[in-house]
Amino acid sequence: xxxxxxxxxxxxxxxxRASMQALFDQLRQDGLDEPGVSRDTYGxxxxxxxxxxxxxxxxxxxxxxxxxxxxxxxTLPGRDRSAPVLVIGSHLDSVPHGGNFDGAAGVLAxxxxxxxxxxxxxxxxxxxxxxGIRAEESVWFQVSYxxxxxxxxxxxxxxxxxxxxxxxxxxxxxxxxxxxxxxxLRTRARHFDPSRIRAYLELHIEQAxxxxxxxxxxxxxxxxxxxxxxxxxxxxxxxxxxxxPRRFRHDAATAGAEFAIAxxxxxxxxxxxxxxxxxTLGRFHTDPAAHGLTIVPGTFHFSLDVRAYDEATLAxxxxxxxxxxxxIEQRRAVRFHLGQQAxxxxxxxxxxxxxxxxxxxxAQGVPVLHIGSPASHDAAAFAAAGVPxxxxxxxxxxxxxxxxxxMTIEDFLDGASVLAQWLTTAT
Amino acid sequence: xxxxxxxxxxxxxxxxRASMQALFDQLRQDGLDEPGVSRDTYGxxxxxxxxxxxxxxxxxxxxxxxxxxxxxxxTLPGRDRSAPVLVIGSHLDSVPHGGNFDGAAGVLAxxxxxxxxxxxxxxxxxxxxxxGIRAEESVWFQVSYxxxxxxxxxxxxxxxxxxxxxxxxxxxxxxxxxxxxxxxLRTRARHFDPSRIRAYLELHIEQAxxxxxxxxxxxxxxxxxxxxxxxxxxxxxxxxxxxxPRRFRHDAATAGAEFAIAxxxxxxxxxxxxxxxxxTLGRFHTDPAAHGLTIVPGTFHFSLDVRAYDEATLAxxxxxxxxxxxxIEQRRAVRFHLGQQAxxxxxxxxxxxxxxxxxxxxAQGVPVLHIGSPASHDAAAFAAAGVPxxxxxxxxxxxxxxxxxxMTIEDFLDGASVLAQWLTTAT
Numbered sequence: 001x002x003x004x005x006x007x008x009x010x011x012x013x014x015x016x017r018a019s020m021q022a023l024f025d026q027l028r029q030d031g032l033d034e035p036g037v038s039r040d041t042y043g044x045x046x047x048x049x050x051x052x053x054x055x056x057x058x059x060x061x062x063x064x065x066x067x068x069x070x071x072x073x074x075t076l077p078g079r080d081r082s083a084p085v086l087v088i089g090s091h092l093d094s095v096p097h098g099g100n101f102d103g104a105a106g107v108l109a110x111x112x113x114x115x116x117x118x119x120x121x122x123x124x125x126x127x128x129x130x131x132g133i134r135a136e137e138s139v140w141f142q143v144s145y146x147x148x149x150x151x152x153x154x155x156x157x158x159x160x161x162x163x164x165x166x167x168x169x170x171x172x173x174x175x176x177x178x179x180x181x182x183x184x185l186r187t188r189a190r191h192f193d194p195s196r197i198r199a200y201l202e203l204h205i206e207q208a209x210x211x212x213x214x215x216x217x218x219x220x221x222x223x224x225x226x227x228x229x230x231x232x233x234x235x236x237x238x239x240x241x242x243x244x245p246r247r248f249r250h251d252a253a254t255a256g257a258e259f260a261i262a263x264x265x266x267x268x269x270x271x272x273x274x275x276x277x278x279x280t281l282g283r284f285h286t287d288p289a290a291h292g293l294t295i296v297p298g299t300f301h302f303s304l305d306v307r308a309y310d311e312a313t314l315a316x317x318x319x320x321x322x323x324x325x326x327x328i329e330q331r332r333a334v335r336f337h338l339g340q341q342a343x344x345x346x347x348x349x350x351x352x353x354x355x356x357x358x359x360x361x362x363a364q365g366v367p368v369l370h371i372g373s374p375a376s377h378d379a380a381a382f383a384a385a386g387v388p389x390x391x392x393x394x395x396x397x398x399x400x401x402x403x404x405x406x407m408t409i410e411d412f413l414d415g416a417s418v419l420a421q422w423l424t425t426a427t
Numbered sequence: 428x429x430x431x432x433x434x435x436x437x438x439x440x441x442x443x444r445a446s447m448q449a450l451f452d453q454l455r456q457d458g459l460d461e462p463g464v465s466r467d468t469y470g471x472x473x474x475x476x477x478x479x480x481x482x483x484x485x486x487x488x489x490x491x492x493x494x495x496x497x498x499x500x501x502t503l504p505g506r507d508r509s510a511p512v513l514v515i516g517s518h519l520d521s522v523p524h525g526g527n528f529d530g531a532a533g534v535l536a537x538x539x540x541x542x543x544x545x546x547x548x549x550x551x552x553x554x555x556x557x558x559g560i561r562a563e564e565s566v567w568f569q570v571s572y573x574x575x576x577x578x579x580x581x582x583x584x585x586x587x588x589x590x591x592x593x594x595x596x597x598x599x600x601x602x603x604x605x606x607x608x609x610x611x612l613r614t615r616a617r618h619f620d621p622s623r624i625r626a627y628l629e630l631h632i633e634q635a636x637x638x639x640x641x642x643x644x645x646x647x648x649x650x651x652x653x654x655x656x657x658x659x660x661x662x663x664x665x666x667x668x669x670x671x672p673r674r675f676r677h678d679a680a681t682a683g684a685e686f687a688i689a690x691x692x693x694x695x696x697x698x699x700x701x702x703x704x705x706x707t708l709g710r711f712h713t714d715p716a717a718h719g720l721t722i723v724p725g726t727f728h729f730s731l732d733v734r735a736y737d738e739a740t741l742a743x744x745x746x747x748x749x750x751x752x753x754x755i756e757q758r759r760a761v762r763f764h765l766g767q768q769a770x771x772x773x774x775x776x777x778x779x780x781x782x783x784x785x786x787x788x789x790a791q792g793v794p795v796l797h798i799g800s801p802a803s804h805d806a807a808a809f810a811a812a813g814v815p816x817x818x819x820x821x822x823x824x825x826x827x828x829x830x831x832x833x834m835t836i837e838d839f840l841d842g843a844s845v846l847a848q849w850l851t852t853a854t
Contacts, residue, residue, distance in 0.1 A: 095719065095721065095722065096719075097717075137721070138720060138721055139719040139720055139721050139722070142720055165719075207668035207670050207671065208667075208668070208670060208671045208672050208675055209671075209675050210672070225670070229720065231720050238826070239826070239828065239829040240635075240826040240827075240828070240829065241529075241634035241635065241801065241802055241826050241827035241828040241829075242634075242705065242707045242709065242732050242734075242802065242828070243634050243635060243652065243705055243734065243800065243801025243802035243803070244634065244635045244636075244705070244801060244826055245635050245637070245703075245705065245801060246694050246695065246698055246705070247698075248635055248636050248637075248640075248826070253687065253708055253711040254687050254688070254691050254708070256684070256711075257683070257684035257685075257686075257687035257688050257691075257711075258684075258688060258691075259684075260680065260681050260684035261681070261684050261685060261688050264673075264681050264684075264685075267673050268673065271673055271674070276672075278669065278670055278671070278672065278673070280669045280721070280722075280723055281680055281681070281724075282669065282713070282718055282719050282720045282721060282722045282723070282724065283713055283718045283719065283720065284680040284683075284684075284712070284713045284718070284724060284727075285711070285712030285713050285715070285718070286709070286710055286711045286712050288712070288715060290523075290524070291709055291710045291711070291712070292522065292523075292566040292709050292710065292730070293565060293566055293569055293656065293658050293709045293710065293730040293732060294522065294564070294565055294566050294707070294709060294732060294828060295522065295566070295707075295709045295828050295829075296707055296709070296826075297708075297709065297711060298829070300711075303719075303720040305669050305720060305721060307669075307670065373670065374668065374670030374671060374672060375668055375669065375670035376670070399665070399666070399667040399668050399671055399675070399723075400667075400668040401666070401667070401668040401669070401721060401722050402666040402667065402668075402722075402725070
């Protein structure tokens with residue numbers, strides 16, 4: 001397509017300020033679960049978000065489709081309908097009592113971008129598919145990238161039989177509820193052959209305050225961390241009376257504390273060497289059915305997420321975590337049971353897309369940072385399948401996965417402008 | 428009374444092997460709540476234990492009485508019924524899923540001792556009162572020594588309005604259920620004027636494996652630790668997304684871990700200097716309603732019990748805990764909320780009773796250790812009221828406050844022999 005000038009593109013995005021604000025407000029209303037919003041994965045909350053976004057896409061005249069994983073595809077047809085498509089996507093679920101923008105901002109940025117093309121009377125060379133992805137938040141099923149990997153036929157073995165932590169029902173059942181076809185997913189049926197995707201682009205709120213700290217509205221992603229995870233690990237010690245002398249104890253909670261502090265020191269060391277990583281003990285607890293003021297904890301439970309930006313660092317960290325555990329087991333006469341391990345590969349950003357986004361930001365006059373994504377994103381699943389991938393982050397106060405995340409509509413429109421600029425010039 | 432020889436006393440105790448075993452078996456049956464036994468404080472479990480012990484005391488022809496706190500008194504009348512009485516007591520409640528001997532062994536040792544006197548046709552100079560004490564296990568109401576302090580009129584302000592952690596009902600209501608009179612307790616009515624008690628003796632299983640380690644059946648107590656406690660403390664941090672860089676985090680769980688490790692190091696230091704103390708984080712947990720694999724914990728909850736054998740050490744430890752907390756608050760930008768503090772005074776053992784028990788053990792040929800009590804005991808409440816106090820510990824495998832505690836009947840009878848020997852010679 002013929003690229004309009006940057007100012008025209010910016011105006012076409014800015015013109016959507018009110019409609020985008022209204023769409024965000026509707027999504028907040030749909031998901032309201034004070035404090036914050038809950039768009040539960042393959043549940044009522046996510047369903048309402050899909051309905052609202054579908055309605056908006058229908059009003060724009062986009063083609064609506066779904067796949068076996070109940071992902072939502074909203075397509076602006078291109079000149080050559082057989083050419084590999086361009087996907088702009090993000091997820092529509094949220095953590096319990098999360099914020100309104102985590103995920104949804106990326107889907108709305110896709111809608112804003114295709115709306116701008118429509119307004120400007122531009123027909124893209126290829127189909128542009130805005131994708132509302134299912135089940136990105138692994139807190140529900142403790143499996144990552146369910147929707148995007150379902151779409152690509154790369155869902156891991158056994159995932160469909162995992163149970164949602166709150167309902168206790170299987171992923172397969174939940175997918176069925178939402179109109180998907182879990183049996184087809186079992187045969188690794190896929191909606192997308194990766195070779196049929198020209199590129200995958202995702203805008204997402206930043207899930208850390210780096211942009212707030214720097215006073216910059218938008219960041220270009222340099223990579224998505226891979227991770228290894230132990231969702232349900234525990235430490236076996238021995239329950240004892242509160243007066244038990246130190247030399248006799250096998251205190252599982254103190255062993256857990258030593259583990260946490262060793263990981264924290266490991267992280268501090270990597271920070272000092274400027275090797276980005278992160279390490280989180282999200283669940284970290286004595287057993288509510290057995291603990292008490294006068295009982296030395298005999299068991300201790302935790303979840304662990306360790307993430308880094310290259311596979312070598314991840315492998316090194318895994319080795320170091322293993323050594324830390326060995327040391328604690330010996331020193332404290334306890335035993336770690338790590339349970340099932342989950343993994344996500346590092347998501348490499350396509351250098352040409354990254355350069356294109358930099359040029360687009362310059363053209364739009366939007367100042368940008370370059371940051372490694374603090375979080376995991378569906379974009380990593382596309383990258384893992386061989387799809388050229390790029391991401392933008394939008395400034396967000398108060399972190400994410402909590403009710404206080406805060407993105408301004410101005411920053412959102414800046415991010416969408418960069419996306420639209422890239423789309424009209426780079427494809 | 429005229430003291431029989433040591434061999435005669437031993438025989439009178441050994442003769443009760445079967446009846447004592449049967450009584451322990453009945454108590455286990457009464458409290459069975461797999462794994463282990465639950466004799467809930469002022470609840471159905473404790474009630475059944477009281478009924479069983481009362482029945483046994485009635486069969487022995489002891490006088491039965493109760494006080495406003497529903498404690499049980501089983502009296503062998505002495506020659507001079509107006510002389511200050513001798514109390515042999517312990518508690519009949521247990522922790523949830525605890526062992527069968529914690530508490531009950533002391534009450535049964537009292538019954539075995541008075542039975543021995545009866546068998547030998549001895550009438551003591553003064554009344555001997557076997558006391559089945561209520562509510563020693565502070566896990567239920569998070570208040571210590573409820574029964575013994577109720578008996579002595581030293582129950583702390585507000586205790587009657589505290590709620591049981593599981594039922595949510597007040598101590599006053601629970602006492603009423605069990606035939607007590609909480610309104611009388613409010614006026615500090617007491618069953619015992621401390622000056623009317625010649626001595627308080629308690630036999631208890633050891634709640635640590637020192638005797639097992641040393642291969643000795645019985646220990647003579649050198650003191651009962653005082654403590655300070657924070658039953659419901661928590662740390663306020665900030666909930667964040669799993670990818671949040673280290674420099675931005677206010678991770679409440681890692682702050683809790685640093686606290687645990689600092690306390691553990693403090694304890695190791697005291698151990699090295701041979702100053703006995705103990706320190707337990709019994710509850711130590713992220714919030715089950717909010718935690719998850721991909722959420723940096725914003726709050727962290729714990730209970731703390733710190734105990735030592737003299738008031739100066741306790742005061743020093745309290746000061747050090749305060750400094751540790753200050754340091755963590757500064758380093759990790761979190762805030763500790765310690766909530767209500769509970770305290771128990773150090774229980775000093777009467778030197779003459781201690782010497783008498785040593786002589787009695789020698790006479791009975793029972794090898795003994797001298798140890799500071801690892802745990803708190805009702806004996807400390809009597810000592811705090813000015814009653815001369817002494818304690819014996821009986822060897823116990825696998826610690827206490829768990830289903831695996833294990834005392835042999837042989838060790839129990841050894842302990843009871845020492846008690847009976849002391850009683851016939853020292854009173």
